[in-house]
Amino acid sequence: xADQKKMVEEITSMDEDFAKWYTDVxxxxxLIDYSSVRGCMVFEPYGYAIWxxxxxxxxxxxxxxxxxxxxxxxxxPESLLQKExxxxxxxxxxxxxxxxxxxxELEERLCIRxxxxxxxCEHYRNVIHSYRDLPKLYNQWCxxxxxxxxxxPFLRNMEFLWQEGHTMHETAEEAVAETEQMLNIYARxxxxxxxxxxxxxxxxxxxxxxxxxxxxxxxxxMHDGKALQSGTSHYFGDGFARAFDxxxxxxxNKPQYPHQTSWGVSTRIIGGIIMTHxxxxxxxxxxxxxxxxxxxxxxxxxxxxxxEKAEEVKKMISGYCRAGIDCSDNSPGxxxxxxxxxxxxxxxxxxxxxxxxxxCVLVRRDTREKAFVPLEKLSAEIPRLLKEIHDSxxxxxxxxxxxxxxxxxxxxxxxKLADERSGYIKAMWCGDLQCEEKLKEVAGVSSRCIPFEQExxxxxxxxxxxxxxxxxxWGKAY
Amino acid sequence: xADQKKMVEEITSMDEDFAKWYTDVxxxxxLIDYSSVRGCMVFEPYGYAIWxxxxxxxxxxxxxxxxxxxxxxxxxPESLLQKExxxxxxxxxxxxxxxxxxxxELEERLCIRxxxxxxxCEHYRNVIHSYRDLPKLYNQWCxxxxxxxxxxPFLRNMEFLWQEGHTMHETAEEAVAETEQMLNIYARxxxxxxxxxxxxxxxxxxxxxxxxxxxxxxxxxMHDGKALQSGTSHYFGDGFARAFDxxxxxxxNKPQYPHQTSWGVSTRIIGGIIMTHxxxxxxxxxxxxxxxxxxxxxxxxxxxxxxEKAEEVKKMISGYCRAGIDCSDNSPGxxxxxxxxxxxxxxxxxxxxxxxxxxCVLVRRDTREKAFVPLEKLSAEIPRLLKEIHDSxxxxxxxxxxxxxxxxxxxxxxxKLADERSGYIKAMWCGDLQCEEKLKEVAGVSSRCIPFEQExxxxxxxxxxxxxxxxxxWGKAY
Numbered sequence: 001x002a003d004q005k006k007m008v009e010e011i012t013s014m015d016e017d018f019a020k021w022y023t024d025v026x027x028x029x030x031l032i033d034y035s036s037v038r039g040c041m042v043f044e045p046y047g048y049a050i051w052x053x054x055x056x057x058x059x060x061x062x063x064x065x066x067x068x069x070x071x072x073x074x075x076x077p078e079s080l081l082q083k084e085x086x087x088x089x090x091x092x093x094x095x096x097x098x099x100x101x102x103x104x105e106l107e108e109r110l111c112i113r114x115x116x117x118x119x120x121c122e123h124y125r126n127v128i129h130s131y132r133d134l135p136k137l138y139n140q141w142c143x144x145x146x147x148x149x150x151x152x153p154f155l156r157n158m159e160f161l162w163q164e165g166h167t168m169h170e171t172a173e174e175a176v177a178e179t180e181q182m183l184n185i186y187a188r189x190x191x192x193x194x195x196x197x198x199x200x201x202x203x204x205x206x207x208x209x210x211x212x213x214x215x216x217x218x219x220x221x222m223h224d225g226k227a228l229q230s231g232t233s234h235y236f237g238d239g240f241a242r243a244f245d246x247x248x249x250x251x252x253n254k255p256q257y258p259h260q261t262s263w264g265v266s267t268r269i270i271g272g273i274i275m276t277h278x279x280x281x282x283x284x285x286x287x288x289x290x291x292x293x294x295x296x297x298x299x300x301x302x303x304x305x306x307x308e309k310a311e312e313v314k315k316m317i318s319g320y321c322r323a324g325i326d327c328s329d330n331s332p333g334x335x336x337x338x339x340x341x342x343x344x345x346x347x348x349x350x351x352x353x354x355x356x357x358x359x360c361v362l363v364r365r366d367t368r369e370k371a372f373v374p375l376e377k378l379s380a381e382i383p384r385l386l387k388e389i390h391d392s393x394x395x396x397x398x399x400x401x402x403x404x405x406x407x408x409x410x411x412x413x414x415x416k417l418a419d420e421r422s423g424y425i426k427a428m429w430c431g432d433l434q435c436e437e438k439l440k441e442v443a444g445v446s447s448r449c450i451p452f453e454q455e456x457x458x459x460x461x462x463x464x465x466x467x468x469x470x471x472x473x474w475g476k477a478y
Numbered sequence: 479x480a481d482q483k484k485m486v487e488e489i490t491s492m493d494e495d496f497a498k499w500y501t502d503v504x505x506x507x508x509l510i511d512y513s514s515v516r517g518c519m520v521f522e523p524y525g526y527a528i529w530x531x532x533x534x535x536x537x538x539x540x541x542x543x544x545x546x547x548x549x550x551x552x553x554x555p556e557s558l559l560q561k562e563x564x565x566x567x568x569x570x571x572x573x574x575x576x577x578x579x580x581x582x583e584l585e586e587r588l589c590i591r592x593x594x595x596x597x598x599c600e601h602y603r604n605v606i607h608s609y610r611d612l613p614k615l616y617n618q619w620c621x622x623x624x625x626x627x628x629x630x631p632f633l634r635n636m637e638f639l640w641q642e643g644h645t646m647h648e649t650a651e652e653a654v655a656e657t658e659q660m661l662n663i664y665a666r667x668x669x670x671x672x673x674x675x676x677x678x679x680x681x682x683x684x685x686x687x688x689x690x691x692x693x694x695x696x697x698x699x700m701h702d703g704k705a706l707q708s709g710t711s712h713y714f715g716d717g718f719a720r721a722f723d724x725x726x727x728x729x730x731n732k733p734q735y736p737h738q739t740s741w742g743v744s745t746r747i748i749g750g751i752i753m754t755h756x757x758x759x760x761x762x763x764x765x766x767x768x769x770x771x772x773x774x775x776x777x778x779x780x781x782x783x784x785x786e787k788a789e790e791v792k793k794m795i796s797g798y799c800r801a802g803i804d805c806s807d808n809s810p811g812x813x814x815x816x817x818x819x820x821x822x823x824x825x826x827x828x829x830x831x832x833x834x835x836x837x838c839v840l841v842r843r844d845t846r847e848k849a850f851v852p853l854e855k856l857s858a859e860i861p862r863l864l865k866e867i868h869d870s871x872x873x874x875x876x877x878x879x880x881x882x883x884x885x886x887x888x889x890x891x892x893x894k895l896a897d898e899r900s901g902y903i904k905a906m907w908c909g910d911l912q913c914e915e916k917l918k919e920v921a922g923v924s925s926r927c928i929p930f931e932q933e934x935x936x937x938x939x940x941x942x943x944x945x946x947x948x949x950x951x952w953g954k955a956y
Binding site: 051073147 | 511513514515518519520521522523526527529530546547548549550551552553554555558571572573574575576577578579580581587588590597600601604605616620621623625626627637639
């Protein structure tokens with residue numbers, strides 16, 4: 001038990017065991033704690049604060065593009081879930097069922113939402129009557145639950161937090177444009193705020209969302225070369241509208257079915273941040289979503305005036321960054337290790353000698369670079385460094401991706417690459433499900449996406465040798 | 479169906495049928511839609527935007543006082559819910575049970591959280607080891623579910639949104655101080671932001687939270703004289719800590735149990751806003767939480783330059799208020815009625831003649847007062863009027879409460895008052911449960927609270943005539 005000085009415990013190194021390194025970081029950086037329900041996790045203050053920052057940025061982007069937040073019920077009656085055939089087939093096996101309430105057996109089972117298309121459709125049926133009622137551009141922030149067989153913090157929680165946008169449009173063109181707009185917003189968010197480069201593309205039929213006509217995706221590559229699907233945007237056509245009998249009177253006075261989209265980003269992305277930027281000392285957070293961007297650490301804090309000055313500096317810089325201060329009686333060395341573990345982008349050290357000289361020491365988390373900075377220059381230097389850290393994290397992640405992106409023209413070549421290297425393999429595909437399944441079986445890779453930016457690798461399908469339709473990114477994925 | 483010009487439908491008058499007036503407003507102001515699960519409701523954009531404003535203000539107040547947000551699982555295993563005896567007795571009858579997941583029967587039932595004390599305790603057991611780990615000041619924003627027999631939008635949803643703070647402290651004194659601090663924050667929030675005057679006090683043992691040593695409450699009075707419990711703050715002592723075996727090493731090196739609080743405000747408060755300020759034309763929103771504070775309505779908008787000028791004014795005032803504009807082809811009369819229904823605090827009318835004169839018309843929702851205001855004076859006039867509206871809503875609500883607060887010294891007097899009038903009845907109480915139950919039975923009133931500001935009404939209990947201990951507010955409640 002306590003009262004001893006706390007130790008910053010060591011974590012497994014990435015190269016030794018990437019999976020163990022990941023769970024070590026998640027625990028030691030105090031992002032997540034386990035609960036007694038398998039796969040349902042506690043988002044601790046530091047982990048949740050990252051999510052709050054993500055929410056704030058994305059929510060602003062959604063509202064700027066005309067979306068409104070709503071909140072739908074968390075329970076879906078079985079009969080409602082069953083209305084759209086493909087959808088229920090995809091989700092029914094992985095839901096949790098409420099069968100008792102208020103001390104009684106229910107007449108109809110209710111599932112905890114795994115996603116909310118059916119609930120939005122039920123509501124849209126009540127409120128969409130005329131083309132004047134369109135578009136409906138709704139979003140909700142909530143938790144959903146999917147009964148996963150194996151779970152991993154952030155990456156595959158049974159219950160996870162997300163936002164789900166659900167929109168209805170007068171025409172197919174408008175709905176497709178919305179799907180693309182939201183995918184672009186997600187890509188911009190990943191690149192400009194999380195410093196994670198992404199590939200934009202379309203999912204194959206095998207990988208698309210249950211009930212969708214098309215699923216668009218952004219795929220990020222983790223430090224170990226595996227892919228993480230980081231955000232998706234679905235075009236439904238009028239399939240759900242027909243199943244739920246949602247009709248509106250069109251401009252031609254005739255009844256029509258609206259066209260639908262949905263799109264989502266979840267707490268999974270926090271797993272992506274960890275595995276893109278982290279290192280053997282722990283988390284490395286992109287400045288835009290770091291709960292604390294600059295941590296002030298007083299040196300020789302027992303000396304007169306040090307704590308006061310440190311508090312003053314903290315207050316001063318709080319005007320232009322999220323600043324923290326640690327005045328606990330732990331040693332400076334412990335504090336350095338602790339905030340490295342937590343991935344705080346900048347450390348600001350301030351001791352008696354610095355105070356005399358009117359300066360402090362700024363240390364970057366990502367490169368460990370150290371610089372003496374006059375206090376009056378902090379207001380220029382901190383924002384500059386935060387931007388530089390972001391750019392450099394992005395550049396490093398992009399370099400990792402490029403060095404791990406290969407191409408193959410034959411099955412042999414692809415299998416060898418999949419065995420020996422970890423990353424994306426670009427290869428042509430005929431479009432047949434059989435070839436997609438064979439690549440999974442033989443080489444252990446799945447189709448990540450059919451990228452919007454196509455390249456011509458060869459003329460024939462990497463698997464069957466028939467004429468190729470499209471270039472696909474193949475890889476292993478979380 | 480549509481394409482006809484929409485009509486603003488009439489609502490039932492308050493005096494005719496207050497309950498029907500309430501549900502009319504909730505529907506016509508587009509706050510809530512019903513779903514196919516009884517008691518689980520859709521928070522539509524306008525209703526949810528009110529909640530978002532409430533969240534933003536309260537969340538800021540919580541963070542200012544050192545609280546951190548977390549997110550706990552939504553599922554509680556039956557064995558965990560049962561750990562604290564009083565708590566499970568209070569909540570078990572009204573929970574929903576998940577008994578199947580991933581296609582299989584579960585070995586142990588899981589309930590959807592009706593409140594999260596047990597989950598917080600399970601986590602606190604993992605992270606509290608030393609007095610250095612205290613206090614823990616956590617809060618979460620989430621939805622909870624209680625299997626209610628009868629439900630009403632906002633006031634008694636089966637699933638509702640709320641925040642629940644859960645804190646742990648080294649000493650009982652600190653925990654009690656936290657309980658009081660949070661009650662004061664709730665009271666300040668109601669009075670300074672929602673314009674709802676509240677009475678602060680303690681609940682009787684009968685009315686307190688299941689498992690709490692003491693429950694503090696703020697009680698608001700609705701337009702019809704019935705009370706609404708609008709926020710509660712509970713002191714638990716170390717009861718849960720003992721039940722969950724949470725111990726820390728104290729300053730004296732000995733193991734000790736921490737002292738606990740919880741406190742919550744829910745979407746119920748939106749029902750309180752409606753029933754405190756609304757009138758026969760619909761909702762009346764206090765400016766601080768109104769999604770739109772000023773709605774710009776162009777007059778004769780087909781005339782050249784009107785729409786452009788209206789957009790320009792809307793943009794201009796957006797710098798200092800939440801402004802909206804309605805350029806639809808509905809008539810100005812329809813728009814007036816529509817935004818009265820929605821309770822927008824100020825309407826800004828702008829027509830060709832106004833534009834010529836460089837002025838506009840501002841109309842208050844609460845008093846219907848109308849004033850011509852030069853455009854260059856809007857930046858002073860709008861904030862001034864919004865403040866005036868807040869003050870005047872508060873004064874009106876306070877006046878309603880005062881005119882409906884009575885006192886009684888005998889059971890006969892109290893019963894007569896409860897029969898003939900609707901409001902608070904101040905009366906002395908001996909402290910016995912029997913008398914409390916008798917007042918419910920005979921006069922149909924419950925104890926709302928034992929107010930912190932005590933008055934001496936008489937020497938003896940209003941019910942049994944024995945020596946009185948305390949003055950209690952009695953009344954009917956939502």
